[in-house]
Amino acid sequence: MLATLVTAVINGLRGELVRVEIDVAPGLPVCHIVGLPDTALSEARERVRGAIRNSGFVYPMSRITVNLAPADRRKRGSAYDLAIAVGIVVASGQIRRGGGSWALLGELSLSGTVEPIPGVLPMVATLSRQGYRRVIVPAANLAEAKLVSGVEAIGVDGLDDAARLVAGPRGRAAGRAARRIPVELSGPRTSTRHGTGRHGTALAAQLEPVDLVDVRGQGHARWALEVALAGGHNLLMVGPPGAGKTLLARTIPGLLPPLDDDEALELTVIESVAGMLPAHGDDGLRRERPFRAPHHTSSYAALVGGGPALLPGEATLAHHGVLFLDELAEFDRPALDALRQPLEEGVVTIARANGHVRYPARFQLVAAMNPCRCGYYNDDRRPCKCPKGDPDRYVRRVSGPLIDRIDLQIEMSRVPSDTLLRGPTPESSAEVRRRISAARAIALKRNDGRSNARLAATALAYACHLDSEADGTLAELGDMYHLTARSLHRMLRVARTIADLAGHDAVTKVDVLSAHNLRDPGALFQNRLAA
Amino acid sequence: MDERSAWIALASVDGVGETIFGQLLAEFGSASSALAAANDVRIDNWVKRRRALDARPPINGPTLGALRSVAANPRAPLDDIAERGLWTLTPLDAHYPRRLRDLDPPPAVINGLGDATILDRAHAVAVVGTRTPTAAGRALASRVATRLAESGAVVVSGLAIGIDGAAHAAVLAQGGATVGVIGGGHDHPGPRAHQRLRAEVVAKGGAVISEYHPAVPAKLGTFPRRNRIIAALGDATIVVEAPVRSGALITARQAAELGRPVLVAPGRIGDWAVAGSLTFLRESPAHVLVGLDEMVEDLGLLEPVPEADPDEPKLPIDALVAMLGATEQVVARRLLRGPAVLDVLVADTELPPAVVSSAVTILLMRGWAQSVGPAYTTAGALAR
Numbered sequence: 001m002l003a004t005l006v007t008a009v010i011n012g013l014r015g016e017l018v019r020v021e022i023d024v025a026p027g028l029p030v031c032h033i034v035g036l037p038d039t040a041l042s043e044a045r046e047r048v049r050g051a052i053r054n055s056g057f058v059y060p061m062s063r064i065t066v067n068l069a070p071a072d073r074r075k076r077g078s079a080y081d082l083a084i085a086v087g088i089v090v091a092s093g094q095i096r097r098g099g100g101s102w103a104l105l106g107e108l109s110l111s112g113t114v115e116p117i118p119g120v121l122p123m124v125a126t127l128s129r130q131g132y133r134r135v136i137v138p139a140a141n142l143a144e145a146k147l148v149s150g151v152e153a154i155g156v157d158g159l160d161d162a163a164r165l166v167a168g169p170r171g172r173a174a175g176r177a178a179r180r181i182p183v184e185l186s187g188p189r190t191s192t193r194h195g196t197g198r199h200g201t202a203l204a205a206q207l208e209p210v211d212l213v214d215v216r217g218q219g220h221a222r223w224a225l226e227v228a229l230a231g232g233h234n235l236l237m238v239g240p241p242g243a244g245k246t247l248l249a250r251t252i253p254g255l256l257p258p259l260d261d262d263e264a265l266e267l268t269v270i271e272s273v274a275g276m277l278p279a280h281g282d283d284g285l286r287r288e289r290p291f292r293a294p295h296h297t298s299s300y301a302a303l304v305g306g307g308p309a310l311l312p313g314e315a316t317l318a319h320h321g322v323l324f325l326d327e328l329a330e331f332d333r334p335a336l337d338a339l340r341q342p343l344e345e346g347v348v349t350i351a352r353a354n355g356h357v358r359y360p361a362r363f364q365l366v367a368a369m370n371p372c373r374c375g376y377y378n379d380d381r382r383p384c385k386c387p388k389g390d391p392d393r394y395v396r397r398v399s400g401p402l403i404d405r406i407d408l409q410i411e412m413s414r415v416p417s418d419t420l421l422r423g424p425t426p427e428s429s430a431e432v433r434r435r436i437s438a439a440r441a442i443a444l445k446r447n448d449g450r451s452n453a454r455l456a457a458t459a460l461a462y463a464c465h466l467d468s469e470a471d472g473t474l475a476e477l478g479d480m481y482h483l484t485a486r487s488l489h490r491m492l493r494v495a496r497t498i499a500d501l502a503g504h505d506a507v508t509k510v511d512v513l514s515a516h517n518l519r520d521p522g523a524l525f526q527n528r529l530a531a
Numbered sequence: 532m533d534e535r536s537a538w539i540a541l542a543s544v545d546g547v548g549e550t551i552f553g554q555l556l557a558e559f560g561s562a563s564s565a566l567a568a569a570n571d572v573r574i575d576n577w578v579k580r581r582r583a584l585d586a587r588p589p590i591n592g593p594t595l596g597a598l599r600s601v602a603a604n605p606r607a608p609l610d611d612i613a614e615r616g617l618w619t620l621t622p623l624d625a626h627y628p629r630r631l632r633d634l635d636p637p638p639a640v641i642n643g644l645g646d647a648t649i650l651d652r653a654h655a656v657a658v659v660g661t662r663t664p665t666a667a668g669r670a671l672a673s674r675v676a677t678r679l680a681e682s683g684a685v686v687v688s689g690l691a692i693g694i695d696g697a698a699h700a701a702v703l704a705q706g707g708a709t710v711g712v713i714g715g716g717h718d719h720p721g722p723r724a725h726q727r728l729r730a731e732v733v734a735k736g737g738a739v740i741s742e743y744h745p746a747v748p749a750k751l752g753t754f755p756r757r758n759r760i761i762a763a764l765g766d767a768t769i770v771v772e773a774p775v776r777s778g779a780l781i782t783a784r785q786a787a788e789l790g791r792p793v794l795v796a797p798g799r800i801g802d803w804a805v806a807g808s809l810t811f812l813r814e815s816p817a818h819v820l821v822g823l824d825e826m827v828e829d830l831g832l833l834e835p836v837p838e839a840d841p842d843e844p845k846l847p848i849d850a851l852v853a854m855l856g857a858t859e860q861v862v863a864r865r866l867l868r869g870p871a872v873l874d875v876l877v878a879d880t881e882l883p884p885a886v887v888s889s890a891v892t893i894l895l896m897r898g899w900a901q902s903v904g905p906a907y908t909t910a911g912a913l914a915r
Binding site: 217218219220221222223224239378379380381383384388389392410411412413415416419423476477480498502509510511512513514516517518 | 663667889
């Protein structure tokens with residue numbers, strides 16, 4: 001007997017429809033899965049057999065052929081388990097199929113429980129677009145499935161529940177509903193993929209948020225960070241160990257305004273595909289802006305995405321948020337250079353011989369690095385222990401084109417202990433966040449939803465109205481430092497943000513002058529060579 | 532071939548330093564006859580004779596080979612030099628730098644780019660120090676060099692990274708002339724990071740010179756040897772920061788041996804950066820550098836030359852500062868108390884970071900401040 005069911009596969013951030021056809025025919029008891037399955041999928045055979053038996057159904061001693069259509073698309077993962085198992089149960093006549101067409105998503109355990117899978121949200125969205133009105137999903141993924149409108153999503157815990165639903169009220173659902181409770185020898189059961197993510201999250205979790213009230217001194221760097229976050233400008237902090245670079249970065253999550261609805265949905269899809277959706281707010285959407293801090297040992301694939309499964313990387317997980325790269329110069333160079341595309345275009349393209357996927361990756365880059373390998377180049381109190389010429393080599397590990405895409409570059413030095421112990425109590429994150437949110441709102445409204453950092457050169461004339469004094473200052477700076485058009489534009493964007501923070505309509509002389517000083521690759525990338 | 536050309540050819544031989552050069556001259560009477568001798572058995576006879584006396588040959592095999600090949604084609608080294616657009620001075624020339632004649636023996640050949648006449652300017656001071664200075668050392672080197680340039684002295688240094696570079700750069704910023712003595716031939720002019728600086732030294736009326744033939748690479752031994760030229764070219768030598776065993780101390784010692792005054796900038800006791808300087812102060816007749824005014828006085832330099840622009844006469848610093856805007860004044864006054872990074876400026880002036888940044892940019896644009904590493908210091912008319 002033949003059974004046909006529908007499930008879906010993830011390609012990039014989109015779901016694609018897959019038809020599962022199961023034929024149970026007399027013959028030697030074998031099970032073939034055809035239609036370009038990968039290893040995890042081929043192993044579905046074993047999981048399905050265990051799950052069927054342990055859910056009170058009978059695994060048919062017949063020739064079983066599972067066809068996954070379209071047959072020319074490579075399939076991977078374990079999301080088909082449930083559809084295959086239910087298909088076998090239907091095709092072997094153990095339940096009669098009720099009315100309507102069901103789509104099923106879910107991985108099975110040997111005990112017959114349905115395990116959560118990544119990418120449920122985009123898969124359900126695709127099924128909805130293709131006209132399927134009822135989708136069975138793992139109970140743990142129900143929240144994200146419900147985000148899709150126009151679809152009735154039903155969460156199931158076990159294969160028997162799914163079979164009962166497919167059979168319908170009048171279908172004869174055989175099978176004992178007595179799913180055995182699996183014996184757990186490995187401690188309490190925790191959801192394996194849910195909320196823990198695959199890569200990078202361990203460190204991201206380590207960077208506990210800090211409030212700005214706990215960051216003493218570093219007035220200049222605090223302000224630079226404020227400008228960066230208000231305008232979406234990329235920021236590089238250079239300074240010796242202990243200057244407070246990482247500490248300052250840890251205040252970022254507390255300074256970012258929440259995501260709006262569209263952004264939140266996009267982020268939720270990304271996290272769904274990455275298999276790392278934690279529990280979110282009432283509406284199931286992720287509201288906090290992402291702050292990703294991959295470790296500098298992260299691989300190319302972890303950073304920009306890829307791997308055999310073409311999964312999204314940190315650049316994509318930081319979409320609409322901040323990607324913080326601590327110890328920038330220690331990162332793998334090819335991986336860093338791969339960030340140039342997303343920095344420029346806001347997407348990453350992962351190309352393979354058999355196709356490519358594009359992931360959105362419009363993140364703001366915040367990076368920190370030491371001025372040299374030992375960290376004390378140009379320090380007042382400690383000698384630099386690097387061999388001669390090594391500091392230059394160290395800095396050159398970060399390629400020029402990448403540096404060029406960083407609007408704000410500041411040097412930090414250690415805060416004197418006096419300031420640390422007795423300095424005045426600085427502003428708290430809440431106050432700074434208020435200013436950042438206000439400036440962002442002004443910019444978004446004026447720029448048609450773009451941050452200042454993303455203002456096109458052609459839009460600058462309109463967006464950055466300079467008062468007459470500022471106009472002269474800009475020309476003077478340009479002449480004096482031989483600024484290219486690109487540098488001038490960059491300076492204008494930053495000046496625009498500074499003006500927004502101050503609440504000026506027009507960009508003033510002080511805004512322009514201080515913007516110029518905020519990109520002070522001076523000592524590090526130029527003066528170091530001259531002096 | 533005239534004697535001067537033969538002299539240059541002979542000095543170009545890899546391995547022939549002043550010692551061998553002097554012996555060859557003594558033996559054969561002139562550079563041209565030494566080259567002629569190198570073409571036949573006379574040179575071998577000389578080597579044999581010397582070995583019988585000393586048990587050690589005066590010249591080793593590879594050097595002898597190099598000497599022979601130059602002797603076979605003595606025009607080649609001259610062409611090498613001409614090809615690169617270098618000028619050459621030998622002690623045979625009337626305008627060989629007079630200060631170098633104090634060395635015994637003086638370098639046989641000086642190859643250079645830029646203006647050769649500034650080597651004989653009335654006042655020249657060597658500024659030397661470590662390649663790995665602190666920010667304070669860098670700032671001091673800049674201020675010393677700026678003041679020297681203002682006083683009309685040529686600043687001589689080694690074009691190395693660190694103090695040397697800071698000194699050269701400060702002079703250039705001041706519009707003064709500076710001389711860089713490199714440790715290898717002109718094909719190997721030192722740190723790549725200083726490519727632009729070297730070009731600027733030449734372009735802005737200074738000179739980059741070397742005693743080596745252009746193709747000779749810089750080696751471990753060539754730097755200390757080069758230091759004696761730096762010491763000799765200065766009427767005095769100023770040591771800014773020298774840790775223990777710093778090459779700058781070699782320059783200082785040689786300057787002392789030449790009887791030239793040496794001024795050493797002191798530092799905190801126990802500070803690694805000046806450990807060598809302090810030991811040197813204790814063991815030599817060097818003087819302590821206590822201030823820029825005192826430096827100018829001690830060195831007998833002219834009073835600061837008036838500003839080139841007659842509209843901007845040299846004013847007392849207070850008057851200059853008073854010409855600035857209100858916030859710039861606050862920042863300038865803070866910088867006059869010593870170098871500071873932006874955070875310190877923000878903390879000390881209690882102004883918003885944006886205002887401090889903008890004030891600093893204005894001071895930078897006027898040339899009244901400069902960045903030294905992460906810190907800023909006064910410069911130009913405000914430097915003292």
